[in-house]
Amino acid sequence: MDQILRFETHAFGRPYHAARVRIPARARDTELHTHADFHEFMGVVSGSGEHLLTTGVSSLQAGDVVLVRPSDRHAVRGSAPDGLEFVNIAFPSSIWQGFLDLTRTATWSSRGPISFHQPAAVPVFEHALDRFQDSPTTYDLLRFWIDLLDLLKPGDAGGPGVPDWLAKACTAMRAEDNLRGGVPRLLELAGVSAAHLSRSMRAAYDVTPTAFVTDLRLEHAASLLAATNTPIATIADRCGFTSQSYFTRTFTAAHELPPRDFRRRSQRAFVP
Incomplete structure (x- = not known):
């Protein structure tokens, strides 16, 4: 049975959770899982790998940014020679929905993982990770989202176009x-x-x-x-x-x- 992860299990009362994840090339895939109540952004820092989804396998490379919804069943693996390193930022779906409503951001209306290639986003993830180590606030989460929106444009998204x-x-x-x-x-x-x-x-x-x-x-x-x-x-x-x-x-x-x-x-x- 797939894992079903919950936000509170990892956040312990903080507004978001951040982690640096390293997956060696010969390591086993991460366990297939879904999220009960949170979204997450993955920012690939270095190396390469694959994102395993029910809809197929997507490649991951340095500079890629992926938004994963709670209902998306997924896992990650590292590729030779260097494996995969990414920063993961997780946050409650309810707060993300409020942000979407406030900013009326149509780009994020799509179902399923949304992928971008934007190497300039890596420092944004690193900053959010640094702030997470020192009593993060909701403002830090909002700043992370706003900084990403400044970099990620609708035309950058992968997949078929939306009329x-x-x-x-x-x-x-x-x-x-x-x-x-x-x-x-x-x-x-x-x-x-x-x-x-x-x-x-x-x-x-x-x-x-x-x-x-x-x-x-x-x-x-x-x-x-x-x-x-x-x-x-x-x-x-x-x-x-x-x-x-x-x-x-x-x-x-x-x-x-x-x-x-x-x-x-x-x-x-x-x-x-």
Whole structure:
């Protein structure tokens, strides 16, 4: 069975976790795993290797930057002759979602790992790692994200292009009013037929419109649970779930924690 990693296990109340990881060329692959409640950026410092994913194997080289979502099942291996060295920065998905909403950054709307090649990003990772050794703050995490955004441009991302109309519609769906409207509202924003939307979303994000909307609803709910004291029934309604019981079942299946426990753990992790 794959490992399911949790943020609090590694962060111990800090706003993010950072580590330098070295994988020799002849070492075994890291264990396949997913994340219960956090995203991570990998910044390759030196050497080369491979990123093992359910969708295939991607090469890794010095200067590569990869954003991994919680649902991405992955492992890493080093390649000859020097193996692989990267800095890993992990952070709660709920806080990342809030940052996306605040900055309206469409680049990060894609499902699955997003890869860039930007050697200038390596010092940004090193600085975040240095700050992690000395009582890191949420400001340090925000600075890390902002510095990366200054370097990583939409055109740098690997993989097939996302049509402009689809990127705009998916970004607009983050607004609560649109989120409550579900797939019908996504169709209105996209301005295309249901069949064309479905084909385009599968090609761009490898997901159905229904699954995409559900993901957005769960991510927004996680952000509200972590950052507010809004009643759970109200959060379910704000995110477009038809009932609190359905929301609880769906959220628990996704996070392996019911909403009430998720809130308690998230707020305990970030409030001194």
